[in-house]
Amino acid sequence: MRIDISKFGATLVSRPLGREAALGLMASALKPLPEGELIELDFSKVLVLTPSWTDEFLQVLHANYGQRIKILPSDNPSVRLTLETIGEPTE
Amino acid sequence: MKTDTRDKILAYIRENKSTTAKGMAAFFIISPQALFKHLKILLESNLIGKTGAVPRVQYVPLFLEAVDTPAFRWASAASAVEPPPNWYCPTNDVWQGRLQRVAPSLLRSGFDTGAVGLIAGVIGEISDNCFTHNIFAWPDIPGCWFEIEIAKKYLRCYIADRGRGILTSLRAARPQLATHTQALLVALTERISGRLPEARGNGLKFVLAALGQLAGDTGEFIIQSGPARFRHQLPVSRAVSSHISETAAYLRGTYAELLIKI
Known part of the structure; x- marks a missing residue:
């Protein structure tokens, strides 16, 4: 399942909003999630991404879905730098 | 002559x-x-x-020799007064609303998409810290001074708070920190957070790395807490400690200034 992260907004900043986005995603698009299906996170349409939002968002998802989370590559410098800063590898 | x-x-x-x-x-x-x-x-x-x-x-x-801006004077003043309403974000939701307008304004003024992501990300992480590190601990005026001036291919941004400051915040994680200069260096270079036991502390590292990628632009970045001030022209290099100095002007909270011209 591919998730377009820009649906949470074009400027993604702050931990509380990152956590809220993850919980909202779990309660909607990821429910139910077929057995074994991967969750592909697509940041390509996001304009501004920051470590605070992303770290919180991914912590919640990793805790619940572990290895099923895949991050798709992006050309956006703020996406690339954010993922590098928090130590998240892209696919 | x-x-x-x-x-x-x-x-x-x-x-x-x-x-x-x-x-x-x-x-x-x-x-x-x-x-x-x-x-x-x-x-x-x-x-x-x-x-x-x-x-x-x-x-x-473009480069002011001394930091003497309304935002700095407000943050460093002995007595607390509310900032002008145009710049004052008393709560997180007011700040978020204004932050969301920064990236579209930069795009309209001629900044390219990649630079907008980095610049708005820098502004977002710095101003987010004002709230994150002072929630339920504001010594007087809550919130932050959030002043953004965007013209054609030009940005000037001032962010300030009258909060606890970097040294007090980081001492929660590292009690042995003795000076504001040490604390500012740690905040800018190490992965450490004043919000133990939460694992945080990436924001300012992201800020410096992002400002290091703005190689084609000219400008300056300043961040100060206590008397310790980091000041560097763009693009920011990895030589952080040589750009930190102690100044005569003291402020308890934190002040940041970003000027960019493309």
Whole structure:
């Protein structure tokens, strides 16, 4: 399942909003999630991404879905730098 | 002699914050040709910038020698007063609403998409810290001063709070920190957070890395807490400690200033 992260907004900043986005995603698009299906996170349409939002968002998802989370590559410098800063590898 | 006149022109622009060539020519009683020759050199040296279109071009200082802005004076004043409503974000939701307008404004003013992501990300992480590190701990005025000026290919941003400051915040994780200078260096270079037991502390590392990627742009970044001030022209290098110094002007909270010209 591919998730377009820009649906949470074009400027993604702050931990509380990152956590809220993850919980909202779990309660909607990821429910139910077929057995074994991967969750592909697509940041390509996001304009501004920051470590605070992303770290919180991914912590919640990793805790619940572990290895099923895949991050798709992006050309956006703020996406690339954010993922590098928090130590998240892209696919 | 020419250098003396140029220094006086630079001092005039810094003092007036924003001025026209016509105003300067009248003040200095020199020919437009001579004035534009000095302005061209000052522009090429990145000491001043231009905003607006002909015939209303304004010349503005790009690098202020001392930090003397309304935001800094507010943050460092002994007595607490509310900032002007245009710049005051008393709560997180007010700040978020204003932050969301930064990236679209930068795009409209001529910044490319990649730079917008980095610049708005920098502004977002710095201002987010104002709330994150002071929630339920504001010594007097809550919230932050969030002042953004965007013109064609030009950004000037001031963020300040009257919170606890970096040293007090980081001592929760590292009690042995003794000085503001040590704390600022740690905040800018190490993965550490004042919000133990939560694992945080990436924000300012992201800020410096992002400002290091703005290689094609000119500008300056300042962040200060206590008397410790980091000041670096863009692009920011990895030599962080050599750009931190102690100043006479003290503030308890945190102040940041970002100027970018493309």
